[in-house]
Amino acid sequence: MEAAQAQWVKVHPLVVRVTHWINAFGILIMVASGWRIYNASPLFAFRIPNELTLGGWLAGALQWHFAAMWLIVINGIVYLTYGIVSGHFRRKLFPLTPGAVFRDMLRALRGQLAHEDLSVYNAAQRAAYLAIILCAIVLVLSGLAIWKPVQLQEITAIFGGYESTRVVHFLAMALLVLIVVVHVAMVILVPRTFPTMITGRARRTS
Template identity: 30%
Template sequence: MATIEDYDERPPGAPRTTFIQRHSALTRLTHWINVLCLSLLLMSGLQIFNAHPALYWGQYGADADPSWLSIEAVEEGDGFRGILRVGSLTVTTTGILGISGAGDDAAQRGFPSWSTIPSYQDLATGRRWHFFFAWLFVINGLVYTLHGVATGHFRRDLAPSAEEMSPRHLKQEIADHARLRFPKGEKARHYNVLQKLVYLAVIFVLLPLMLATGLTMSPGIDAGYPFLLDVFGGRQSARSIHFICAWSIVLFVILHVSMVILSGLWNNLRSMITGRYAIEIAGDDK
Protein backbone atom coordinates (compact mmCIF):
# COMPACT_ATOMS: atom_id res chain seq x y z
CA MET A 1 0.00 0.00 0.00
CA ALA A 2 1.94 2.98 -1.29
CA THR A 3 1.82 6.52 0.06
CA ILE A 4 -0.09 8.80 -2.31
CA GLU A 5 -0.12 12.16 -0.51
CA ASP A 6 1.26 14.07 2.45
CA TYR A 7 -1.01 16.92 3.37
CA ASP A 8 0.46 18.82 6.32
CA GLU A 9 3.86 20.26 7.09
CA ARG A 10 5.23 20.13 10.63
CA PRO A 11 8.56 20.81 12.30
CA PRO A 12 11.29 18.21 11.64
CA GLY A 13 10.86 15.15 13.83
CA ALA A 14 7.17 15.85 14.55
CA PRO A 15 4.58 13.21 13.57
CA ARG A 16 2.95 13.85 10.21
CA THR A 17 -0.23 12.56 8.64
CA THR A 18 -0.08 10.83 5.28
CA PHE A 19 -2.58 9.08 3.06
CA ILE A 20 -2.11 5.55 1.78
CA GLN A 21 -4.13 3.64 -0.81
CA ARG A 22 -5.60 0.94 1.41
CA HIS A 23 -8.24 -0.71 -0.80
CA SER A 24 -8.32 -1.24 -4.54
CA ALA A 25 -11.31 -0.11 -6.61
CA LEU A 26 -12.49 -3.70 -7.11
CA THR A 27 -12.21 -4.48 -3.39
CA ARG A 28 -14.33 -1.42 -2.60
CA LEU A 29 -16.93 -2.28 -5.24
CA THR A 30 -17.30 -5.91 -4.17
CA HIS A 31 -17.46 -4.82 -0.50
CA TRP A 32 -20.51 -2.60 -1.09
CA ILE A 33 -22.19 -5.21 -3.28
CA ASN A 34 -21.68 -7.63 -0.38
CA VAL A 35 -23.34 -5.15 1.99
CA LEU A 36 -26.39 -4.98 -0.29
CA CYS A 37 -26.54 -8.75 -0.86
CA LEU A 38 -26.08 -9.75 2.78
CA SER A 39 -28.75 -7.30 3.96
CA LEU A 40 -31.35 -8.58 1.50
CA LEU A 41 -30.33 -12.22 1.93
CA LEU A 42 -30.86 -11.93 5.68
CA MET A 43 -34.25 -10.25 5.35
CA SER A 44 -35.52 -12.64 2.67
CA GLY A 45 -34.06 -15.57 4.63
CA LEU A 46 -36.08 -14.55 7.69
CA GLN A 47 -39.16 -14.44 5.44
CA ILE A 48 -38.46 -18.04 4.37
CA PHE A 49 -37.80 -19.11 7.96
CA ASN A 50 -41.14 -17.64 9.05
CA ALA A 51 -42.97 -20.16 6.85
CA HIS A 52 -41.90 -22.81 9.39
CA PRO A 53 -40.10 -21.16 12.32
CA ALA A 54 -38.41 -24.25 13.73
CA LEU A 55 -35.10 -26.04 13.16
CA TYR A 56 -34.23 -29.73 13.36
CA TRP A 57 -31.32 -32.13 13.03
CA GLY A 58 -31.71 -35.03 10.62
CA GLN A 59 -33.49 -35.58 7.35
CA TYR A 60 -37.20 -35.09 7.97
CA GLY A 61 -37.94 -32.69 10.83
CA ALA A 62 -41.51 -31.74 11.81
CA ASP A 63 -43.17 -34.79 13.38
CA ALA A 64 -40.22 -37.13 12.82
CA ASP A 65 -37.62 -35.23 14.88
CA PRO A 66 -37.94 -32.82 17.82
CA SER A 67 -36.89 -29.24 17.05
CA TRP A 68 -33.79 -27.82 18.74
CA LEU A 69 -34.94 -24.24 18.09
CA SER A 70 -38.40 -22.81 17.51
CA ILE A 71 -40.23 -19.51 17.62
CA GLU A 72 -43.83 -20.05 18.67
CA ALA A 73 -47.04 -18.37 19.76
CA VAL A 74 -48.70 -20.22 22.65
CA GLU A 75 -52.23 -19.58 23.82
CA GLU A 76 -52.44 -17.83 27.17
CA GLY A 77 -55.77 -16.61 28.61
CA ASP A 78 -57.56 -14.50 26.02
CA GLY A 79 -54.52 -14.11 23.80
CA PHE A 80 -51.14 -15.53 22.83
CA ARG A 81 -47.60 -15.27 24.14
CA GLY A 82 -44.51 -15.29 21.92
CA ILE A 83 -41.74 -17.63 22.99
CA LEU A 84 -38.31 -18.68 21.77
CA ARG A 85 -37.31 -22.27 22.52
CA VAL A 86 -33.66 -23.35 22.31
CA GLY A 87 -33.33 -26.91 23.55
CA SER A 88 -34.86 -26.98 27.02
CA LEU A 89 -34.59 -23.19 27.44
CA THR A 90 -37.77 -21.13 26.92
CA VAL A 91 -37.72 -17.33 26.73
CA THR A 92 -40.76 -15.04 26.46
CA THR A 93 -40.37 -12.82 23.38
CA THR A 94 -43.85 -11.29 22.94
CA GLY A 95 -43.75 -8.23 20.69
CA ILE A 96 -40.49 -9.26 19.02
CA LEU A 97 -40.52 -12.98 18.16
CA GLY A 98 -43.56 -15.24 17.93
CA ILE A 99 -46.04 -12.41 18.38
CA SER A 100 -45.50 -9.07 16.66
CA GLY A 101 -47.46 -5.96 17.51
CA ALA A 102 -50.00 -5.51 20.29
CA GLY A 103 -53.76 -5.57 20.85
CA ASP A 104 -55.83 -5.90 17.68
CA ASP A 105 -52.67 -5.44 15.56
CA ALA A 106 -50.90 -8.44 17.12
CA ALA A 107 -49.96 -11.15 14.63
CA GLN A 108 -48.40 -14.59 14.96
CA ARG A 109 -45.11 -14.70 13.08
CA GLY A 110 -41.56 -15.84 13.79
CA PHE A 111 -39.54 -12.71 13.02
CA PRO A 112 -41.35 -9.33 12.92
CA SER A 113 -42.53 -7.75 9.66
CA TRP A 114 -39.94 -4.94 9.74
CA SER A 115 -37.13 -7.52 9.51
CA THR A 116 -38.39 -9.46 6.47
CA ILE A 117 -38.73 -8.96 2.71
CA PRO A 118 -41.54 -8.71 1.84
CA SER A 119 -42.96 -7.41 5.15
CA TYR A 120 -46.11 -9.54 4.80
CA GLN A 121 -45.92 -13.33 4.84
CA ASP A 122 -45.18 -14.52 1.29
CA LEU A 123 -42.88 -17.54 0.99
CA ALA A 124 -42.72 -17.56 -2.83
CA THR A 125 -41.68 -13.90 -3.07
CA GLY A 126 -39.19 -14.34 -0.24
CA ARG A 127 -37.58 -17.23 -2.11
CA ARG A 128 -37.31 -15.22 -5.34
CA TRP A 129 -35.55 -12.37 -3.51
CA HIS A 130 -33.30 -14.87 -1.71
CA PHE A 131 -32.26 -16.82 -4.79
CA PHE A 132 -31.60 -13.70 -6.90
CA PHE A 133 -29.33 -12.06 -4.34
CA ALA A 134 -27.73 -15.40 -3.42
CA TRP A 135 -26.43 -15.82 -6.97
CA LEU A 136 -25.39 -12.16 -7.18
CA PHE A 137 -23.51 -12.71 -3.91
CA VAL A 138 -21.81 -15.85 -5.28
CA ILE A 139 -20.76 -14.13 -8.52
CA ASN A 140 -19.47 -11.13 -6.59
CA GLY A 141 -17.52 -13.45 -4.27
CA LEU A 142 -15.96 -15.30 -7.19
CA VAL A 143 -14.85 -12.01 -8.77
CA TYR A 144 -13.27 -10.92 -5.48
CA THR A 145 -11.58 -14.29 -4.96
CA LEU A 146 -10.15 -14.49 -8.48
CA HIS A 147 -8.92 -10.91 -8.17
CA GLY A 148 -7.38 -11.68 -4.77
CA VAL A 149 -5.51 -14.69 -6.14
CA ALA A 150 -4.41 -12.96 -9.36
CA THR A 151 -3.09 -9.84 -7.63
CA GLY A 152 -1.59 -11.63 -4.62
CA HIS A 153 -3.98 -9.82 -2.26
CA PHE A 154 -4.65 -12.95 -0.19
CA ARG A 155 -0.98 -13.85 0.13
CA ARG A 156 0.23 -10.28 0.68
CA ASP A 157 -2.53 -8.81 2.88
CA LEU A 158 -4.45 -11.69 4.47
CA ALA A 159 -2.00 -14.56 5.03
CA PRO A 160 -0.65 -14.30 8.63
CA SER A 161 3.08 -14.75 9.13
CA ALA A 162 4.62 -17.29 11.47
CA GLU A 163 5.53 -14.48 13.86
CA GLU A 164 1.96 -13.20 13.90
CA MET A 165 0.67 -16.69 14.70
CA SER A 166 2.94 -17.13 17.70
CA PRO A 167 1.04 -17.49 21.01
CA ARG A 168 2.79 -14.43 22.43
CA HIS A 169 1.79 -12.21 19.51
CA LEU A 170 -1.79 -13.50 19.47
CA LYS A 171 -2.12 -12.91 23.20
CA GLN A 172 -0.86 -9.34 22.79
CA GLU A 173 -3.25 -8.63 19.91
CA ILE A 174 -6.21 -9.92 21.91
CA ALA A 175 -5.20 -7.80 24.91
CA ASP A 176 -4.79 -4.69 22.74
CA HIS A 177 -8.22 -5.16 21.17
CA ALA A 178 -9.83 -5.74 24.57
CA ARG A 179 -8.35 -2.39 25.69
CA LEU A 180 -9.38 -0.74 22.38
CA ARG A 181 -5.74 -0.04 21.50
CA PHE A 182 -5.66 0.05 17.72
CA PRO A 183 -2.54 0.04 15.49
CA LYS A 184 -0.89 3.39 14.84
CA GLY A 185 1.70 4.61 12.37
CA GLU A 186 3.34 2.00 10.14
CA LYS A 187 1.38 -0.83 11.77
CA ALA A 188 -1.86 0.77 10.56
CA ARG A 189 -0.79 0.14 6.95
CA HIS A 190 -1.65 -3.54 7.28
CA TYR A 191 -4.37 -5.77 8.73
CA ASN A 192 -3.55 -7.13 12.16
CA VAL A 193 -3.49 -10.89 12.71
CA LEU A 194 -6.98 -11.02 14.29
CA GLN A 195 -8.46 -9.26 11.26
CA LYS A 196 -6.63 -11.65 8.94
CA LEU A 197 -7.85 -14.77 10.77
CA VAL A 198 -11.44 -13.58 10.98
CA TYR A 199 -11.56 -12.48 7.32
CA LEU A 200 -10.06 -15.80 6.18
CA ALA A 201 -12.56 -17.75 8.31
CA VAL A 202 -15.49 -15.82 6.84
CA ILE A 203 -14.25 -15.98 3.23
CA PHE A 204 -13.08 -19.60 3.15
CA VAL A 205 -15.21 -21.33 5.83
CA LEU A 206 -18.48 -19.57 6.68
CA LEU A 207 -19.45 -18.38 3.20
CA PRO A 208 -18.68 -21.67 1.37
CA LEU A 209 -20.57 -23.52 4.11
CA MET A 210 -23.53 -21.16 3.62
CA LEU A 211 -23.49 -21.87 -0.13
CA ALA A 212 -23.16 -25.64 0.26
CA THR A 213 -25.94 -25.95 2.84
CA GLY A 214 -28.17 -23.65 0.79
CA LEU A 215 -27.74 -25.92 -2.23
CA THR A 216 -28.39 -28.99 -0.08
CA MET A 217 -31.85 -27.65 0.81
CA SER A 218 -32.81 -27.72 -2.89
CA PRO A 219 -34.55 -30.98 -3.96
CA GLY A 220 -33.35 -30.38 -7.54
CA ILE A 221 -29.71 -30.13 -6.46
CA ASP A 222 -30.10 -33.18 -4.18
CA ALA A 223 -31.38 -35.19 -7.12
CA GLY A 224 -28.22 -34.47 -9.08
CA TYR A 225 -25.79 -34.52 -6.14
CA PRO A 226 -27.32 -36.79 -3.46
CA PHE A 227 -24.00 -37.03 -1.58
CA LEU A 228 -24.70 -33.54 -0.18
CA LEU A 229 -27.42 -35.01 2.04
CA ASP A 230 -24.88 -37.46 3.46
CA VAL A 231 -22.26 -34.75 3.97
CA PHE A 232 -24.61 -32.60 6.06
CA GLY A 233 -26.68 -35.36 7.65
CA GLY A 234 -29.94 -34.53 5.89
CA ARG A 235 -31.84 -31.56 4.55
CA GLN A 236 -33.02 -30.42 7.98
CA SER A 237 -29.47 -30.52 9.34
CA ALA A 238 -28.35 -28.44 6.35
CA ARG A 239 -31.10 -25.92 7.15
CA SER A 240 -29.91 -25.69 10.77
CA ILE A 241 -26.26 -25.22 9.73
CA HIS A 242 -27.35 -22.58 7.20
CA PHE A 243 -29.21 -20.71 9.95
CA ILE A 244 -26.24 -20.89 12.35
CA CYS A 245 -23.83 -19.67 9.67
CA ALA A 246 -26.17 -16.79 8.76
CA TRP A 247 -26.27 -15.54 12.35
CA SER A 248 -22.52 -16.07 12.70
CA ILE A 249 -22.09 -13.68 9.77
CA VAL A 250 -24.50 -11.23 11.43
CA LEU A 251 -22.31 -11.39 14.57
CA PHE A 252 -19.21 -10.82 12.43
CA VAL A 253 -20.85 -7.76 10.82
CA ILE A 254 -21.80 -6.33 14.23
CA LEU A 255 -18.23 -6.75 15.51
CA HIS A 256 -16.78 -5.44 12.25
CA VAL A 257 -18.93 -2.28 12.29
CA SER A 258 -18.16 -1.75 15.99
CA MET A 259 -14.42 -1.89 15.31
CA VAL A 260 -14.83 0.45 12.33
CA ILE A 261 -16.57 3.01 14.56
CA LEU A 262 -14.20 2.66 17.51
CA SER A 263 -11.00 2.81 15.45
CA GLY A 264 -12.07 5.88 13.44
CA LEU A 265 -15.37 5.90 11.57
CA TRP A 266 -14.61 8.59 8.98
CA ASN A 267 -11.11 7.35 8.21
CA ASN A 268 -12.30 3.75 7.75
CA LEU A 269 -15.39 4.75 5.79
CA ARG A 270 -13.38 7.03 3.49
CA SER A 271 -10.91 4.21 2.81
CA MET A 272 -13.76 1.93 1.68
CA ILE A 273 -15.26 4.65 -0.54
CA THR A 274 -12.21 6.37 -2.04
CA GLY A 275 -9.41 4.00 -0.99
CA ARG A 276 -7.59 6.81 0.88
CA TYR A 277 -6.64 5.99 4.50
CA ALA A 278 -4.86 8.46 6.79
CA ILE A 279 -2.08 7.36 9.14
CA GLU A 280 0.33 9.23 11.39
CA ILE A 281 4.01 8.42 11.01
CA ALA A 282 7.11 9.75 12.73
CA GLY A 283 8.51 12.87 11.12
CA ASP A 284 11.85 11.25 10.26
CA ASP A 285 10.22 8.22 8.57
CA LYS A 286 10.41 8.01 4.81
Protein backbone atom coordinates in the same frame (compact mmCIF):
# COMPACT_ATOMS: atom_id res chain seq x y z
CA MET B 1 2.29 21.80 7.73
CA GLU B 2 1.91 18.05 7.83
CA ALA B 3 -1.71 18.26 6.72
CA ALA B 4 -0.81 20.11 3.55
CA GLN B 5 1.87 17.61 2.58
CA ALA B 6 -0.21 14.64 3.59
CA GLN B 7 1.06 11.33 2.38
CA TRP B 8 -1.65 9.09 0.93
CA VAL B 9 -1.31 5.34 1.07
CA LYS B 10 -3.29 2.88 -0.95
CA VAL B 11 -5.35 0.78 1.47
CA HIS B 12 -7.91 -1.12 -0.58
CA PRO B 13 -7.63 -2.05 -4.28
CA LEU B 14 -10.58 -1.13 -6.51
CA VAL B 15 -11.74 -4.75 -6.96
CA VAL B 16 -11.89 -5.22 -3.21
CA ARG B 17 -13.86 -1.99 -2.68
CA VAL B 18 -16.40 -2.72 -5.41
CA THR B 19 -16.92 -6.35 -4.38
CA HIS B 20 -17.11 -5.31 -0.71
CA TRP B 21 -20.09 -3.00 -1.28
CA ILE B 22 -21.87 -5.33 -3.67
CA ASN B 23 -21.37 -8.05 -1.08
CA ALA B 24 -22.66 -5.85 1.76
CA PHE B 25 -25.82 -5.13 -0.25
CA GLY B 26 -26.21 -8.80 -1.28
CA ILE B 27 -25.66 -10.18 2.23
CA LEU B 28 -28.21 -7.74 3.64
CA ILE B 29 -30.82 -9.02 1.18
CA MET B 30 -29.88 -12.67 1.75
CA VAL B 31 -30.03 -12.37 5.56
CA ALA B 32 -33.24 -10.33 5.72
CA SER B 33 -35.09 -12.53 3.21
CA GLY B 34 -33.60 -15.67 4.76
CA TRP B 35 -35.06 -14.69 8.12
CA ARG B 36 -38.51 -14.50 6.54
CA ILE B 37 -38.03 -17.95 4.98
CA TYR B 38 -36.88 -19.24 8.38
CA ASN B 39 -40.15 -18.01 9.92
CA ALA B 40 -42.23 -20.24 7.62
CA SER B 41 -40.84 -23.29 9.41
CA PRO B 42 -38.61 -22.27 12.35
CA LEU B 43 -35.84 -24.70 13.23
CA PHE B 44 -35.66 -23.42 16.82
CA ALA B 45 -38.15 -22.15 19.39
CA PHE B 46 -38.10 -18.57 18.14
CA ARG B 47 -39.14 -16.48 15.18
CA ILE B 48 -37.44 -13.42 13.74
CA PRO B 49 -39.61 -10.29 14.10
CA ASN B 50 -41.21 -9.69 10.69
CA GLU B 51 -40.16 -6.02 10.85
CA LEU B 52 -36.54 -7.13 10.42
CA THR B 53 -37.29 -9.34 7.41
CA LEU B 54 -37.54 -8.72 3.70
CA GLY B 55 -40.17 -9.91 1.23
CA GLY B 56 -43.46 -9.35 3.05
CA TRP B 57 -44.44 -13.02 2.82
CA LEU B 58 -42.83 -16.37 2.05
CA ALA B 59 -43.03 -16.13 -1.75
CA GLY B 60 -41.66 -12.56 -1.72
CA ALA B 61 -38.78 -13.58 0.55
CA LEU B 62 -37.98 -16.57 -1.68
CA GLN B 63 -37.94 -14.30 -4.75
CA TRP B 64 -35.43 -11.98 -3.07
CA HIS B 65 -33.32 -14.86 -1.78
CA PHE B 66 -33.04 -16.63 -5.14
CA ALA B 67 -32.43 -13.38 -7.03
CA ALA B 68 -29.70 -12.05 -4.71
CA MET B 69 -28.18 -15.55 -4.71
CA TRP B 70 -26.80 -14.88 -8.20
CA LEU B 71 -25.43 -11.50 -7.14
CA ILE B 72 -23.47 -12.77 -4.15
CA VAL B 73 -22.22 -15.91 -5.90
CA ILE B 74 -20.93 -14.08 -8.99
CA ASN B 75 -19.52 -11.28 -6.83
CA GLY B 76 -17.95 -13.85 -4.49
CA ILE B 77 -16.29 -15.69 -7.38
CA VAL B 78 -14.80 -12.40 -8.67
CA TYR B 79 -13.54 -11.51 -5.18
CA LEU B 80 -12.07 -14.95 -4.42
CA THR B 81 -10.42 -15.22 -7.85
CA TYR B 82 -8.88 -11.77 -7.44
CA GLY B 83 -7.82 -12.48 -3.86
CA ILE B 84 -6.05 -15.70 -4.78
CA VAL B 85 -4.57 -14.75 -8.16
CA SER B 86 -3.31 -11.28 -7.17
CA GLY B 87 -1.85 -12.49 -3.89
CA HIS B 88 -4.17 -10.11 -1.99
CA PHE B 89 -5.22 -12.82 0.48
CA ARG B 90 -1.64 -14.00 1.01
CA ARG B 91 -0.39 -10.47 1.67
CA LYS B 92 -3.31 -9.18 3.75
CA LEU B 93 -4.64 -12.17 5.66
CA PHE B 94 -1.44 -14.10 6.33
CA PRO B 95 0.60 -14.99 8.31
CA LEU B 96 -2.02 -15.75 10.91
CA THR B 97 -1.20 -17.45 14.21
CA PRO B 98 -3.64 -18.26 17.04
CA GLY B 99 -1.37 -16.49 19.50
CA ALA B 100 -1.41 -13.25 17.52
CA VAL B 101 -5.19 -13.45 17.09
CA PHE B 102 -5.65 -13.91 20.85
CA ARG B 103 -3.26 -11.05 21.65
CA ASP B 104 -4.94 -8.61 19.24
CA MET B 105 -8.42 -9.59 20.39
CA LEU B 106 -7.45 -8.72 23.98
CA ARG B 107 -6.00 -5.43 22.77
CA ALA B 108 -9.18 -4.69 20.83
CA LEU B 109 -11.26 -5.31 23.95
CA ARG B 110 -9.07 -2.89 25.91
CA GLY B 111 -9.26 -0.35 23.09
CA GLN B 112 -5.53 -0.54 22.52
CA LEU B 113 -5.43 -1.68 18.93
CA ALA B 114 -3.09 0.22 16.69
CA HIS B 115 -4.53 1.60 13.46
CA GLU B 116 -1.69 3.80 12.31
CA ASP B 117 -1.36 2.01 9.01
CA LEU B 118 -4.79 1.06 7.71
CA SER B 119 -3.25 -0.94 4.87
CA VAL B 120 -2.02 -3.57 7.34
CA TYR B 121 -4.62 -5.68 9.12
CA ASN B 122 -3.98 -6.74 12.71
CA ALA B 123 -4.36 -10.41 13.59
CA ALA B 124 -7.90 -10.01 14.97
CA GLN B 125 -8.97 -8.41 11.68
CA ARG B 126 -7.27 -11.11 9.64
CA ALA B 127 -9.04 -13.83 11.61
CA ALA B 128 -12.41 -12.07 11.31
CA TYR B 129 -12.13 -11.47 7.55
CA LEU B 130 -10.97 -15.02 6.93
CA ALA B 131 -13.86 -16.33 9.05
CA ILE B 132 -16.33 -14.26 6.99
CA ILE B 133 -14.96 -15.76 3.78
CA LEU B 134 -15.23 -19.30 5.19
CA CYS B 135 -18.76 -18.61 6.52
CA ALA B 136 -19.81 -17.32 3.11
CA ILE B 137 -18.46 -20.44 1.38
CA VAL B 138 -20.31 -22.71 3.85
CA LEU B 139 -23.48 -20.60 3.38
CA VAL B 140 -23.36 -20.89 -0.41
CA LEU B 141 -22.64 -24.64 -0.37
CA SER B 142 -25.29 -25.44 2.27
CA GLY B 143 -27.72 -23.12 0.47
CA LEU B 144 -27.20 -24.98 -2.80
CA ALA B 145 -27.66 -28.26 -0.91
CA ILE B 146 -31.03 -27.10 0.49
CA TRP B 147 -32.16 -25.71 -2.88
CA LYS B 148 -31.17 -28.84 -4.83
CA PRO B 149 -31.15 -31.85 -2.47
CA VAL B 150 -31.72 -34.17 -5.46
CA GLN B 151 -29.66 -32.65 -8.29
CA LEU B 152 -26.82 -31.71 -5.89
CA GLN B 153 -27.40 -34.55 -3.40
CA GLU B 154 -23.64 -35.16 -3.09
CA ILE B 155 -23.29 -31.73 -1.42
CA THR B 156 -26.35 -32.36 0.78
CA ALA B 157 -24.76 -35.64 1.87
CA ILE B 158 -21.57 -33.84 2.97
CA PHE B 159 -23.67 -31.80 5.42
CA GLY B 160 -25.40 -34.96 6.69
CA GLY B 161 -28.64 -34.81 4.72
CA TYR B 162 -31.39 -32.27 4.09
CA GLU B 163 -32.46 -31.53 7.67
CA SER B 164 -28.96 -31.09 9.09
CA THR B 165 -28.02 -28.93 6.09
CA ARG B 166 -30.76 -26.50 7.18
CA VAL B 167 -29.14 -26.31 10.64
CA VAL B 168 -25.68 -25.74 9.12
CA HIS B 169 -27.09 -22.99 6.87
CA PHE B 170 -28.69 -21.29 9.87
CA LEU B 171 -25.61 -21.54 12.12
CA ALA B 172 -23.28 -20.24 9.40
CA MET B 173 -25.69 -17.30 8.96
CA ALA B 174 -25.66 -16.65 12.72
CA LEU B 175 -21.86 -16.65 12.84
CA LEU B 176 -21.63 -14.39 9.79
CA VAL B 177 -24.11 -11.92 11.27
CA LEU B 178 -22.18 -11.91 14.55
CA ILE B 179 -18.89 -11.12 12.79
CA VAL B 180 -20.58 -8.42 10.68
CA VAL B 181 -22.01 -6.80 13.83
CA VAL B 182 -18.54 -6.70 15.41
CA HIS B 183 -17.09 -5.44 12.11
CA VAL B 184 -19.59 -2.57 11.90
CA ALA B 185 -19.04 -1.75 15.60
CA MET B 186 -15.28 -1.53 14.99
CA VAL B 187 -15.83 0.77 12.01
CA ILE B 188 -17.96 3.04 14.20
CA LEU B 189 -15.20 3.07 16.83
CA VAL B 190 -12.52 3.84 14.24
CA PRO B 191 -14.45 5.96 11.70
CA ARG B 192 -11.31 6.73 9.68
CA THR B 193 -11.54 3.24 8.23
CA PHE B 194 -14.92 3.93 6.64
CA PRO B 195 -13.99 6.35 3.81
CA THR B 196 -10.99 4.19 2.88
CA MET B 197 -13.38 1.44 1.75
CA ILE B 198 -14.84 3.99 -0.69
CA THR B 199 -11.81 6.00 -1.83
CA GLY B 200 -9.26 3.25 -1.30
CA ARG B 201 -6.80 5.74 0.23
CA ALA B 202 -5.83 6.76 3.72
CA ARG B 203 -3.58 9.46 5.09
CA ARG B 204 -0.39 8.03 6.49
CA THR B 205 -0.46 8.99 10.14
CA SER B 206 2.70 7.49 11.53
